[in-house]
Amino acid sequence: MHKTSVILVNLGTPEEPTPAAIARFLTAFLSDVRVVEVPRLIWWFLLRLVIIPLRAKRVAHAYHEIWWEEGSPLRVVSGRQVAGLQNVLSERYGQNAPVVAEAMTYGKPSLKETISCLEEKGIEKFLIIPMYPQYSGSTTGAIYDQVASIIQESRNIPDMTVIKSFYDHAGYIQSIAEVIKNHWAENGRNEKLLMSFHGIPQDYVDKGDPYGEHCRATADAVAKALGLGSSEWSMSFQSRFGPKKWLQPYTDDQLMAWLKAGVKSVDIVSPAFTADCLETLEELNMAYREIFLEQGGEKYHYIPCVNDTPSFIDALAEMTANKLTLNQ
Template sequence: MTETRTAVMLINLGTPDRPDEESIRRYLKQFLSDPRVVDFPRWLWLPILNGIILRTRPPKLVHNYELIWGTHDGPIRTVTSALERRIQTRMPNVTVVSAMTYGSPSIASVLETIRDVDHVVVLPLFPQYAGATTGAVADELERAIAETNSTQTFELIEHYFDDPQYIDALAASIKSHHAYRTGAPKVVFSFHGIPQSQSNRGDPYAAQCAKTAALVAEKLGLPKDRWIQTYQSRFGPLPWLKPYTDITMEALPSDGVDDVLVVCPGFSVDCLETVEEIRIQNRDIFLEAGGKRFNYVKALNASHRHADCLADILGNKLP
């Protein structure tokens, strides 16, 4: 019997190629044109996107991206590639690759590099399923398969929000933080939001976020008054999942909370939304409202714990 040649593909959201206006505009055009991300009627949304947002937003984001960029490829590509290499050392009998839903390397371009395998296990780096993230990966994967005329078989891992190793890794990252070891901060689990309308239509994201936060809190033995779950990164005028992280940060000092430790369990890799939005913007909001101590727990990134966790999840799906 012929052995099945297998590859695993990690897929992250994506990133501009560089922290400059043109690269950001090109990335936002692809990202915000996806109906999975912005589900307004196309006739209404596309003129707003092309006529307003793509003209005004990129110049405002250049500084933010410059703050977090670091190396030539930026944090998302750099760390995702490092995570890919660490998982490869744990799975020597398969080929490990990584791609982006938007931007480069595209799913189609990476599929071209693994034509010699029979089966591909696809792991979107989004622990909680949302149509706007994992659903978008499924759409882009389908397009890439058609574009490359692939005859391989595929398995898509839709979520791992309650995987025991994932929960353990999150809990360990919080427990090892100096602010947790030396004090009693209120732990804020901040997840990327989605429009309330998407949740109302049955998207399981909110329930999965709530389950992740509750499991980590339980693992840490946190009483209910020591933690809270919020949603960040809302975009546009319509309601998103609540409570909002920034509004919560502004209100907590008035409620007697002056010490917070923020963790973003839905972000596998640190990026603009964690480094700039949480560590800078929300820190300023909290301290200006009267808070005294604001600390952030880094994403699992390319840590050994993260690589162990994902290698185990992937290993369970191998033929």
């Protein structure tokens, strides 16, 4: 049996928090037809002549605020996840353990580059785990597109399996619940828990994207694992962009609704992300905090992503073992 590899694939990140690096990253990201479904010619001009010039400097400032000494938080956490999963698999399966690697949908290392490098080492079987628990065509779908491109360009097609989603995986749900419980044990529990998911346009869901359904299933499962009643929590969607209607309720609207109802303290977490990044460290932990407190809120706690916590790494190991039949 040929040696196998597990590749953890995340969205990607700029190489540095500068307008030029941000512009390169956003151009690649927002040029993907999976991400933005707009006629290409119109979008080409809008993206390059309007959106990138307007957003690059502002986004660079946001990245500056959350950049770690080791580099981009997403890249640092992704590296820790790879190392953590490799350690667990090596302890359990010794020489038969798969080689764990990382790739990014946009930026470096690309999925194609990672697979090519591993093939040079004699690996022919790959398990690809998109680090998006809830499936969307705009995220995991883009990874399937890259897999299809690799297949089309290969004379000797690699054996590739993709985990489409793990929004309801018991280990993943438990890892989120543990992070929340640990936060409450250390910092106390606020009046409400808000689970904020990255949004997508409503018309994507109307066309058949199951993302919204997956998010609701995740939120319900986490609430059940925490033993929360319906009045103690809610879910929302963040990061909307452009004039389209996106999945609702919007995170800022939900926070304002709670303030109007007399809620003064909230905890917020995002089960849509498996690694802390710009959308969690800046948008959730800074921007929405400022809004909530300025509008009369008194306590606002951001709860980190599952990142490289032992329970989440164990969940990844279980997914890996089940897909590659390592326990047989």
